[in-house]
Amino acid sequence: ICGTVSNVTTYSERQYLQEPEDAYSVTATDALGNETLSYFKADGSPYRAEGATYPTATALDANGNRSELRTWRDETGQPDITRWHYDQASGLVTNKVYADGKGPVYTYTSDGRIASCTWARGATAAYAYTDTADGSVQAVNYSGTTPDITNRYDLAGRLVAVDDGAGTRTLSYNVKGQLTAETNSLAALSRVYDSLGRDTGYDLSLPGFSTEVFSVRYGYDGAGRLSLVTSALNGTSNTFEHSFVDGTALVTGMTNSAGLCWSRTYEPARNLIAAVSNFWNASSISSFSYENDALGRRTLRVDAAPALSATNVFAYNQRSEVTNAAMAAASYSYDYDDIGNRKVSSVDAVASSYTANSLNQYTSISGGLACSPEYDLDGNMTWDGKFSHTWDGENRRIRSEPGETVTNGSVMVENIYDYQNRRFKKVVSQLSGRGTGYPLDPSQPGTWSAIETRLFVWDGWNIAAEIIIDTLACSTNIHYYTWGLDLSGAIQGAGGVGGLLADTKVSASATDTYYPCYDGNGNVTEYLDDTGTVRSHYEYSAFGELTTQAGDLADTFTHRFSTKPFEVETGISKYQHRDYIPTLGRWASRDPLEELGGPHLAVFCENDPLNQIDALGEEVINLTSLGPNGGTVNVTLEGLSLCEIGKKGVVKIAFVFYTHWNVNNFSMTNDGAIVVDGKRLDVTRKEAYDAKLKRKMYTYSATTTIDGEECPASVDKSVDIFISWTKTDANHPNPGTHMIIASW
CATH class of the missing domain: 2.60.40 (Immunoglobulin-like)
Known part of the structure; x- marks a missing residue:
């Protein structure tokens, strides 16, 4: 499989094995000589892989269903085994059993639809369906406090109303079946289409919070590419125009009417980003130049900004996991076991050692990141060394509260989600009035009081508006977000990574718009105001840890690493489907896609976030394959x-x-x-x-x-x-x- 002359993967002829009968192996050798050995049965089904990949072995039952997956933390040791059990008549999965002997249990309706899911910790979800031919989900009823979901459909089978944790939302359609309006307890969003049926934008109103209407419009060029985005609020508009490589959908730049522009150049023969430059009019804000090896991996990044420059050098193992990152004056190193768990990591001279169990969970970390993480029976992290986390019936984090030392002034975070697992509401509470003798003296437990509430209005997988109610300051601010083409070359194709164009903040006294700048990974590096002044600056480690923060407004912006919301209270990056802990370099819960996302259910971007992004918290996108999605x-x-x-x-x-x-x-x-x-x-x-x-x-x-x-x-x-x-x-x-x- 060829990318360029220098990037060729060669495959050996079949090497037949003595057993199983007619089984064979194929060796793939990449451009750097790394070999991956894959084994196939006579019918062509793969059953083992080793070499420059995570070692796995798969067993199938008599019906061809996967019944067993073996992985190895140490390829010379014993495997960790995940098993699947099936109903013999239907072939549907009834049990999944992880290496600890626990896992979810499923039941089904007579026509093969899932009827219930019981998680290992006892939480249940029961599903009901319409009696129409397609059998759409009519209701999901959860045990415990997880809000139930009720769906209503029209005669054409279109979803017209949903009751969930966010309240009631209604949906309307035009004669072509396109969604024209969506309303919920916070907002009303109306969509606009052109004569070709293309999405040309929306109008957003927040009746309980503002009398203004935020409008976004999309324009298309002669090649049918979405090239123009216009936003308007309170009589003020901004335009954002994208440019492309001739004859392709690869984005080469963006220029807005305020003065910000950025450019993106690619290698001549590969869709690999070679450089990104951010300017305000003719003044340079920041730039990032890359060198890539034969496999397309970034080995060098040179950062430049006025009065600032840094050289970053990266190295990898044969599985393309990041092993070394010399970033400016800091030095990072990582060593992994055979399935991708960290064994040792270090920042400069400070090292941390990790112990992983058969579920690939860190159970003990010593050294600089010393803690003993804990998990529930479904793999959700309940203790990360600083916060205790509580999870609902869909394995979503609903509460994070301080752990061992809780004093007055400590904060707690609570989350509520809608029917699509999107966070609808975030409440930050602060403790006050706790007596010094608590808990030995239980008479003075103190009180948790909400100090900030954030409400989120979504357009698909992008946040269209964020309402921030600051109880301490007695203020309500609204942030309207304008989105354009993300790293995929489409709106939301990469989950919005690199696609935020503007953050417009409306307060009681002013309306201010801020513009993000990016590196080649879609990480926000600066926010500029409408005069071109840098109001925030961020730098990140290879795994997205915030290493440098500067600027008078640096604490106030939501979208940061990978253009995802950053939770300042917990240090968690809030992806649409999962929570990412940058200090540990892994997810706080298992992959919703299960093994479809890879054999390691908590590894982040296959330990290669320099060259891969995750769109929503479940889908890895390699930056060597940029393009419209x-x-x-x-x-x-x-x-x-x-x-x-x-x-x-x-x-x-x-x-x-x-x-x-x-x-x-x-x-x-x-x-x-x-x-x-x-x-x-x-x-x-x-x-x-x-x-x-x-x-x-x-x-x-x-x-x-x-x-x-x-x-x-x-x-x-x-x-x-x-x-x-x-x-x-x-x-x-x-x-x-x-x-x-x-x-x-």
């Missing part, structure tokens, strides 16, 4: 040996497409194809709703025959897989692929 997806597999062992030479090729959206009510018409050496095959498509993952799933399969009576040992083929779609439900105006899984 909407419309059409193409996957080309060159030089693969497509051949089953046997006389007929019949090859089955299949891939799975998961929708991006965490709801059942997303329908679309699409077209998937499999092309072998230019010949389009007849494709069978199967549509289903994956209730566990909460997204639509489309499976495509096809067969082809190798010429000749006998199937030769190796036949090189070019396989092109692609899928395109047209929205029929505009609940989410910017759909994108979540994941494509190909097998052959």
Whole structure:
């Protein structure tokens, strides 16, 4: 598989094994000589991988279902085993059992829809469905205090109302089935479309907090690329214009009407960012220049700003995990076990040692980051060394409170979520009135009082507005966020990473707009006011730890590392689906996609956040494959040996497409194809709703025959897989692929 002449991955011919019968191995050697050895059974199903990857072994039951996954923290030691149990009649998963012998239990309706999920800690969710043909989710009833969800649909099967933890929301559609209005207890958002049915923006009002309407409009160039974004509030407008590499959708820059512009250049033969520069008119604000190795990994970054420059050097192991980062005057190093858990990390001369259990959870950390993390039975971190965390029936963090030493002035964070797992409300409370003798003297426990409440209004997966109620200052401020093309080249294709254009703050006395600057990873490095003055400056470690913060407003901005909300109270980066702890370099809970996201359920960006981003907290995007994440997806597999062992030479090729959206009510018409050496095959498509993952799933399969009576040992083929779609439900105006899984 080739990117450039210098970046070639070569595949060996099949090496047949003595056992299992007709099994074989293939060795892939990358451009730096790192070898990954993959083992396949006679039918082509993979069952083991080792070398320059996390070592895994998979077992299948008699029906071809995965029954066992083995991983190794030490490849010379004993494996950690995850098992799946199935209902024999239906083939549906009834139990998942992790290495500690615990896991969720599922039941199903007579027609194969999930009826209930019981988590290992006892929390339950029960599902009810409409009696229509598609069987949309009508209600989800949770045990405990997790708010239930009730959905209502019109006669066309469109979602028109939802009752959830955020209250009641209603949705309206036009005659084409496009979402035109969405209202909830906070906001009313009305959408606009052009004559071609393209999304051209929205109007947002916050009736209980403002009489103004915040308007956003999108414009398209002659090539159909979204190139122009305009925002307007209280008679003041801003325009943001994107530029592109000729003939492509690769974004090369953005210029706004206030004076900010940034440029992005790429390597000549690869879609790899070579440099990013931020300017205010003709004055340089910051710039980042990159050098990439043959695998596309960043080995050098040179930062430049007025009166400031820094050289950063990076190194990796054979699995492309970051092992060393010399960043300005600081030096970081990391050592991992065979499945990606840290064994040792160090910052300058301060080292930390980690102990991981069979669930790949850190149970003890000594040295600079000394703590003993704790978890519930479903893998949610309940103690991180500073805060105790409480989780609800959807494994969402609903409370973080200080742990061992709680004194007056300590703060607690509480979160409420909507039906799509988006945080709708955040409340920060402060302790006062606690007696010095507590808890031995229980008469003076003190009182937790709310000092700040933040309310979030969402446009898909981007926050459109944030209402901040400051109880101590007796003030209410509103932040309106304007979004453009993120690192994917689309709006929300990369979960908004690198896509925030402006933060407009409305207070009782003024309206001020601030503009973010970025590095090549979509991390916010500065915010500028409308005079071009730097009001905040941020620097991060390789894993997103905030290492430098400057500027009089640095504490006030929400979006920072990876353009995600930063929780100043806990140090957590709040992704849309999960919480990330930068100091530990891992997620606080398991991957909602389970093993579809990889064998390690808590590792962050495969320990390579210099070259990968996570869009929503469950999907890794490699920065070597930047491009638009909407419309059409193409996957080309060159030089693969497509051949089953046997006389007929019949090859089955299949891939799975998961929708991006965490709801059942997303329908679309699409077209998937499999092309072998230019010949389009007849494709069978199967549509289903994956209730566990909460997204639509489309499976495509096809067969082809190798010429000749006998199937030769190796036949090189070019396989092109692609899928395109047209929205029929505009609940989410910017759909994108979540994941494509190909097998052959």
